[in-house]
Amino acid sequence: xxxxNPQVPDIHLAQQPEADALLARSPLAALVGMLxxxxxxxxxxxxxxxxxxxxxxxxxxxxxEIAARDPEEFAALLSEKPAVHRYPGSMAxxxxxxxxxxxxxxxxxxxxxxxxxxxGKELLARLQxxxxxxxxxxxxxLALLGKQYGVRPAGWREAAGPYGEQGAYRSAAxxxxxxxxxxxxxxxxxxKAAAKASKAAKGPKASGN
Numbered sequence: 001x002x003x004x005n006p007q008v009p010d011i012h013l014a015q016q017p018e019a020d021a022l023l024a025r026s027p028l029a030a031l032v033g034m035l036x037x038x039x040x041x042x043x044x045x046x047x048x049x050x051x052x053x054x055x056x057x058x059x060x061x062x063x064x065e066i067a068a069r070d071p072e073e074f075a076a077l078l079s080e081k082p083a084v085h086r087y088p089g090s091m092a093x094x095x096x097x098x099x100x101x102x103x104x105x106x107x108x109x110x111x112x113x114x115x116x117x118x119x120g121k122e123l124l125a126r127l128q129x130x131x132x133x134x135x136x137x138x139x140x141x142l143a144l145l146g147k148q149y150g151v152r153p154a155g156w157r158e159a160a161g162p163y164g165e166q167g168a169y170r171s172a173a174x175x176x177x178x179x180x181x182x183x184x185x186x187x188x189x190x191x192k193a194a195a196k197a198s199k200a201a202k203g204p205k206a207s208g209n
Contacts (some may be wrong), residue, residue, distance in 0.1 A: 009148050012177045015043045019050035025044045027110035028058050028102070029063045030149070034172070040101070042172055042181070048084045052095070055080065063108035067099040069116050097131040101109055107160075114151050119181045120159030123151075143173035 011024040013033065020038035022029045029049035039044035053061050066074065075092035078084040101107075106112040113130070117123035120142065129137035145151035157164035162170040163171050163204050169183035 010176075011148060012181075013042065013051065013175055015178065015181065016047050016050070019047040019161055022050045022053065022060065024061050025112075028063055028099075029143070030144070031098065031102075031110050031113070031130070032061060033146070034137060035098055036085055036091060037137075037140075037172060042175065042184070045085070046172070051082075051084050052078065063099040063102045063110065066096060067103045067108075069096065071096060092157055094132045101131050114145055114153075117153050119154050120146075120156035123153055123156065124159040140171040140173055141169065147163065147173050149178070190200035 008024050010122070011020045014020045023033055023046060030190055032052070033046040036048045049061055052066075053059060055140070058065075071088075071093065074096060075089045078088040078092040102108055102110055102113075113126050115121055115203045117126060123145075124135075124138055124142055127141055128135060129131050130138070134139070139160045140163050142156060144158035146156040146160065155164075160173075162168065163173055167209065168174055169180060169187050171184060174184055175181050
């Protein structure tokens, strides 16, 4: 937790003070950062919410405002240099879909997704229901909530699967600074190498059939 405010977690996902401060205080920014965390470096993804808020001329993200924006205008906003994501157009659509869902199901309150969840299993189901959140992304975010945001319903570690393990360096949930970021990155590279080797080993058999 932040020494200045014990209620606000000390987040280091974006590796930029202003962007991390937004992730720490804004549930919607945290959700959008997790949504953007694919096919780009984690710091790039998690700095996205701050970039979007800045370009909207705001100090936080508002689900109602984003949901109501003209899709082409919002896509252009994310595409400005430097782009918010490698695929800013498709990600703009996903961010708006997420915000519309939050408006319709939770009154635009992102924190309501996890507030009141009695068990880790229930929370995982709520997260998986979000647009753009498959099981893996939902489990990583559940682990992030438990490890860094203090959201710990009964059985949260089990529901988060391997990402909930204590002392692991598997995902964004385990990043607390540059050193842990390097460890998580190394783990991801190992997983990619293993998957590539496994695919290569299966290749000749597949072509021989």
